[in-house]
Amino acid sequence: MTPPGADLPExxxxxxRNPEPKRSYDVVIIGGGGHGLATAHxxxxxxxxxxxxxxxxxxxxGGNMARNTTLIRSNYLWDESAAIYEHALKLWExxxxxxxxxxxxxxxxxxxxxxxEQDVRDSVRRVEANKLNGVDAEWLEPDDVAxxxxxxxxxxxxxxxxxxxxxxxxxxxxxHDYVAWGFARRADEAGIDLIQDCEVLGFRTEGSxxxxxxxxxxxxxxxxxxxxxxxxxxxxxxxSTLLDELEVSTPLQSxxxxxxxxxxxxxxxxxxxMSNAVHVYxxxxxxxxxxxxxxxxxxxxxxQRGAFHIIERQMAxxxxxxxxxxxxxxxxxxxxxxxxxxxxxxIVGRTPxxxxxxxxxxxxxxxxxxxxxGWCLAHTIATGELHPYIAPFSxxxxxxxxxxxxxxxxxxxx
Amino acid sequence: xxxxxxxxxxxxxEVEFHYGGQAHVDYPAKPAELTxxxxxxxxxxxxxxxxxxxxxxxxxxxxxxxxxxxxxxxxYQFLAVYKIGENRPEIPGART
Ligand SMILES: Cc1cc2nc3c(=O)[nH]c(=O)nc-3n(C[C@H](O)[C@H](O)[C@H](O)COP(=O)(O)OP(=O)(O)OC[C@H]3O[C@@H](n4cnc5c(N)ncnc54)[C@H](O)[C@@H]3O)c2cc1C
Ligand SMILES: [Zn+2]
Numbered sequence: 050m051t052p053p054g055a056d057l058p059e060x061x062x063x064x065x066r067n068p069e070p071k072r073s074y075d076v077v078i079i080g081g082g083g084h085g086l087a088t089a090h091x092x093x094x095x096x097x098x099x100x101x102x103x104x105x106x107x108x109x110x111g112g113n114m115a116r117n118t119t120l121i122r123s124n125y126l127w128d129e130s131a132a133i134y135e136h137a138l139k140l141w142e143x144x145x146x147x148x149x150x151x152x153x154x155x156x157x158x159x160x161x162x163x164x165x166e167q168d169v170r171d172s173v174r175r176v177e178a179n180k181l182n183g184v185d186a187e188w189l190e191p192d193d194v195a196x197x198x199x200x201x202x203x204x205x206x207x208x209x210x211x212x213x214x215x216x217x218x219x220x221x222x223x224x225h226d227y228v229a230w231g232f233a234r235r236a237d238e239a240g241i242d243l244i245q246d247c248e249v250l251g252f253r254t255e256g257s258x259x260x261x262x263x264x265x266x267x268x269x270x271x272x273x274x275x276x277x278x279x280x281x282x283x284x285x286x287x288x289s290t291l292l293d294e295l296e297v298s299t300p301l302q303s304x305x306x307x308x309x310x311x312x313x314x315x316x317x318x319x320x321x322x323m324s325n326a327v328h329v330y331x332x333x334x335x336x337x338x339x340x341x342x343x344x345x346x347x348x349x350x351x352x353q354r355g356a357f358h359i360i361e362r363q364m365a366x367x368x369x370x371x372x373x374x375x376x377x378x379x380x381x382x383x384x385x386x387x388x389x390x391x392x393x394x395x396i397v398g399r400t401p402x403x404x405x406x407x408x409x410x411x412x413x414x415x416x417x418x419x420x421x422x423g424w425c426l427a428h429t430i431a432t433g434e435l436h437p438y439i440a441p442f443s444x445x446x447x448x449x450x451x452x453x454x455x456x457x458x459x460x461x462x463x
Numbered sequence: 464x465x466x467x468x469x470x471x472x473x474x475x476x477e478v479e480f481h482y483g484g485q486a487h488v489d490y491p492a493k494p495a496e497l498t499x500x501x502x503x504x505x506x507x508x509x510x511x512x513x514x515x516x517x518x519x520x521x522x523x524x525x526x527x528x529x530x531x532x533x534x535x536x537x538x539y540q541f542l543a544v545y546k547i548g549e550n551r552p553e554i555p556g557a558r559t
């Protein structure tokens with residue numbers, strides 16, 4: 050047997066150019082994470098639009114893209130969510146070919162555990178909703194759960210016994226850095242400028258929000274002013290600090306979200322297991338680390354770290370569900386800053402500024418949407434028409450009451 | 464783990480507390496007269512600053528009382544704690 054990780058590809062010797070910013074672009078994308086890069090890629094590939102800059106305040110994809118636990122699935126409850134996440138999952142299935150770059154997409158399936166009678170009812174309902182939306186989903190009894198994941202403790206005498214699980218076989222994980230680099234290389238090849246170390250500090254505007262004539266004419270950055278035709282905000286946890294500059298308010302709230310990895314282990318964990326009720330989810334990375342996450346820290350924060358007691362609780366849950374983990378050493382932990390909304394769904398679409406689109410609020414779950422969102426946002430920028438998959442996620446849903454309340458599938462985990 | 468200074472009990476560990484979001488969000492004086500837009504703002508829209516933020520905390524496993532605090536959301540440092548009904552202390556840079 051080849052040792053775990055032996056099949057990981059070598060790092061390429063060329064990633065992308067490091068250009069000086071031009072003074073003007075047709076499209077400026079703020080934030081060089083997965084969403085910004087995917088949008089750039091599909092702008093070039095699907096629409097031939099390449100006079101585009103992606104502005105990143107740090108290093109490329111060093112935000113949540115570098116910090117997330119890479120779970121990809123589409124078993125969301127509501128039609129609107131299933132549509133965009135399933136669109137994304139279909140793109141994931143062909144992404145390696147599209148990018149001409151390895152992304153190690155591994156469709157090993159996800160088990161979402163149910164621990165209470167209410168969990169069971171909610172889960173069965175979600176499975177049926179998934180099937181109606183053409184998303185692969187099954188309800189499994191504890192014995193069948195144990196067949197898929199033999200190291201999982203399905204005995205009845207634990208504090209929150211496993212009463213069953215939903216299973217989506219097409220769910221999986223991918224190598225997050227490679228995904229970002231694949232999108233970045235393609236966008237760069239097409240002539241799009243990826244500009245690192247370039248923080249957007251504010252905007253130049255004209256017109257007024259009051260009479261609907263407001264526009265952004267350029268962005269003010271740490272590397273000078275850059276004029277732009279259109280702007281797409283893809284700054285994840287920091288989007289509301291930029292919207293504050295534009296005097297646009299939203300329900301977005303930024304929270305630390307932590308993750309951690311163990312030392313390298315032999316392959317022991319064949320799938321992904323998530324539990325919202327006891328707050329832990331686990332997969333095993335290609336090299337062998339157990340990758341674990343939990344819910345967000347309760348308070349608002351931008352510090353890219355979180356509180357220790359969250360980790361303690363998550364480890365307690367993990368060891369109860371997977372007794373075999375008890376001797377695994379924790380290697381590192383970290384946090385990203387995720388932006389959440391009251392209905393656990395993103396905000397994508399128009400702002401009071403005619404030429405500014407917002408894409409934020411993906412909270413704990415926006416890695417999996419990366420190709421799907423990029424596709425739809427590029428379409429919207431290129432055609433001026435909201436792509437039907439993102440249309441339900443407009444900011445005005447908080448006023449009209451048409452909320453997409455996705456807690457049922459998103460919960461506190463992913 | 465950080466210590467939070469309950470105005471009644473003194474410093475206690477963070478795990479004893481429950482977070483309550485933005486402080487000083489007043490219930491509308493004349494609810495019947497609000498537009499949908501105004502209702503949405505009251506129910507859903509909150510500030511999300513990077514820096515000092517006035518927010519509510521509950522000492523849920525201690526005295527179980529609510530209080531307000533100004534905390535820096537970048538450093539997580541508590542800059543002030545004060546009782547419900549008291550005015551927010553002046554802290555440079557604080558928005559709300
Ligand atoms: C610990 C953790 C685990 C997660 N696990 C999962 C998971 O398993 N599955 C899943 O689907 N999702 C997961 N997520 C969520 C996912 O990472 C995010 O929803 C997603 O990455 C957000 O989109 P993005 O990739 O564009 O964000 P980011 O990668 O954060 O990109 C935003 C970029 O904008 C830059 N930026 C910010 N402000 C400015 C500015 N003013 N000027 C210029 N640039 C700026 C940032 O530096 C950053 O690089 C997880 C997140 C975390 C933190
Ligand atoms: Zn107290």
